[in-house]
Amino acid sequence: MTKMASTKSASFALDASRCLICSAKALNMCGSLEPEELSRLSQIARCESFGNGEALFHEGDPAKTVYNITDGAIRLSTSLKNGRRQVVGFLFTGDFIGFSDRESFPWTGEAVRGAKVCRFSRADLARITTEFPKVEHRLLEMATADIASAQDHIVMLGQGSAAEKVSAFLLALSRKSAKRGGIENPVHLPMTREDIADYLGLAFETVSRCFTRLENEGLIAIESTRVVRIKDFEALADFSDDE
Amino acid sequence: MTKMASTKSASFALDASRCLICSAKALNMCGSLEPEELSRLSQIARCESFGNGEALFHEGDPAKTVYNITDGAIRLSTSLKNGRRQVVGFLFTGDFIGFSDRESFPWTGEAVRGAKVCRFSRADLARITTEFPKVEHRLLEMATADIASAQDHIVMLGQGSAAEKVSAFLLALSRKSAKRGGIENPVHLPMTREDIADYLGLAFETVSRCFTRLENEGLIAIESTRVVRIKDFEALADFSDDE
DNA sequence: GGCTTGCGTTGACATGGGTCAAAATCGGAT
DNA sequence: ATCCGATTTTGACCCATGTCAACGCAAGCC
Known part of the structure; x- marks a missing residue:
């Protein structure tokens, strides 16, 4: 704020x-x-x-x-x-x-x-x-x-659970980065959890919990707060509109 | 479907x-x-x-x-x-x-x-x-x-309660109709409750309940299922992002 | 008229995620 | 290196909304 x-x-x-x-x-x-x-x-x-x-x-x-x-x-x-x-x-x-x-x-x-x-x-x-x-x-x-x-x-906003939204967000960031010539995989997040939450229509605590959960399930690795490595694109994509 | x-x-x-x-x-x-x-x-x-x-x-x-x-x-x-x-x-x-x-x-x-x-x-x-x-x-x-x-x-999708979304939707439909030269006030809804729900990211039952509630609170009058008269633009607008 | 079919409303109940609170961690500034 | 505020994580609780189910209603058709 x-x-x-x-x-x-x-x-x-x-x-x-x-x-x-x-x-x-x-x-x-x-x-x-x-x-x-x-x-x-x-x-x-x-x-x-x-x-x-x-x-x-x-x-x-x-x-x-x-x-x-x-x-x-x-x-x-x-x-x-x-x-x-x-x-x-x-x-x-x-x-x-x-x-x-x-x-x-x-x-x-x-x-x-x-x-x-x-x-x-x-x-x-x-x-x-x-x-x-x-x-x-x-x-x-x-x-x-x-x-x-x-x-x-x-x-992204209309459908699915909080975890689906966060998965879709990560994949979209990765895709966008690749499209402008950047790296695709360790996704760099310049924005805060609160920014992501306000983008996805969630509470920032929920976004944080989703990151933790996706890591626990082995779909991503949180290398640092602002750098996330996608470990399983396939599974994350399935997750993002299937749960 | x-x-x-x-x-x-x-x-x-x-x-x-x-x-x-x-x-x-x-x-x-x-x-x-x-x-x-x-x-x-x-x-x-x-x-x-x-x-x-x-x-x-x-x-x-x-x-x-x-x-x-x-x-x-x-x-x-x-x-x-x-x-x-x-x-x-x-x-x-x-x-x-x-x-x-x-x-x-x-x-x-x-x-x-x-x-x-x-x-x-x-x-x-x-x-x-x-x-x-x-x-x-x-x-x-x-x-x-x-x-x-x-x-x-x-x-509309990201913020607010179901009732806020429905209010904002009604106001937007009214505004759009006026913009293309149609009538502003009894808002005509060509789409079903389910269509509206899928547009707003809600369950259709929730949309139905919101209409009923807005009518009970005197903000709208449901003249028929597909025709809604806005009785208080001001209040509906306040409602739509204030609750 | 009476049937059928889709749409809308209402109720009961379960749960995902919001809210409040507190602790942990990060990162910039000195 | 240390400090301090900002950010993130985690926990506990509860409410709004999704889900399931039953019923009402209107339109079209025979």
Whole structure:
């Protein structure tokens, strides 16, 4: 609840070369552009760093900016009147924040253990998309992936026991990591048990108990609090929608 | 589970005039086009009708087509190994089905009490979008709305009691109906209690009990099983995330 | 009309997971 | 290395909701 920033955020303009060597380029919307087009894009981008728990924006802030995540992880969440919090998504390198038609941000976006982003003004991006239909095409692809990811989240939330949800969550994290070129197996969890709980609609104690139980049953090994090795993908997958 | 079709599906080609007078035009992707462009679109569209419970496509079918809903309601769902079902969304007039990058449909799409759609082949649509960037722009807007709707669903599923979920569901249906030009208040529910339960991650008995309870507390009036009048929007909204 | 069939409601009961509480462990700061 | 607050784990208890079961009701059909 009361997260504090361990690092101050920094912001600086980009030069064209920085875009060219950006490791997240292939994953996000910039990947569709030629070098000379990329330099147009770099002129409107600002690079920012955020420390542990630091907010990029708050629920209700005017949504004048959009972000490409270039490193780390971001948590999108909303707090409800009853004091509880729903984590709507975890976003990683290559993901885009800003698919929304609303005037203000519907979620709070916070760095989970440090993150780097490229920030654009929405108006600048609109100009880019009309100039380069390729970018709009790429954005539609990314929005489509977002829809798939949200729908997977829905299935995770709606069905099954707490242990099923946690299993499905671990498998999804592993898959996502592999998809962006990271390691598949020892799954790294940048977020706390409470974050996971608020993502899955559970109490954090329940999430903790599920980890312990999955370890006792030999499906996973908790190498450290934030590193989990999946010992039996098959069984975990069966478990995740079969119990 | 074993829904049966009360009407046979029919399919026929469109002529340009039918597109021109289509009442759903303003809501879906066709709305961005000029009359002469619309006639290009009408050449690749086929109009289809589906009866009560009839499937447009099944989970796993090759996803070679996309749909514009022109009338009625469609239920997207998946069945899990444990025999349970998750309803991923209800789609209404003006909604688009086909934001997916996968080879095969991840969901089964079925008509809820009858529906009409315009069907396009994915390949034809891809040609249209490259020819008319306006259509791609409009599709991105619609995908953005889809993301917002999926995220609302996530918040509904993750947080709160059964009664909170049902309240939020009723309010969302009412809002959606108003948004597409329908009536806001006596909310019409084309779907069964079981459909609602599978959408909200509840047992259908629980949904039924919540309706009864909300009526007893004076927040709604059940005019008939499928028609609910909201008597106190304010209280229902407070209830929906406050209890 | 009376039957059939699917859908909805209500009741009784069991249990998974929320809540409260306390101890254990981790990790950053000095 | 030590300390201190944050996070995680574990335990005990209880309630909301799932499950099982019976019944009511409305629509369609003969």
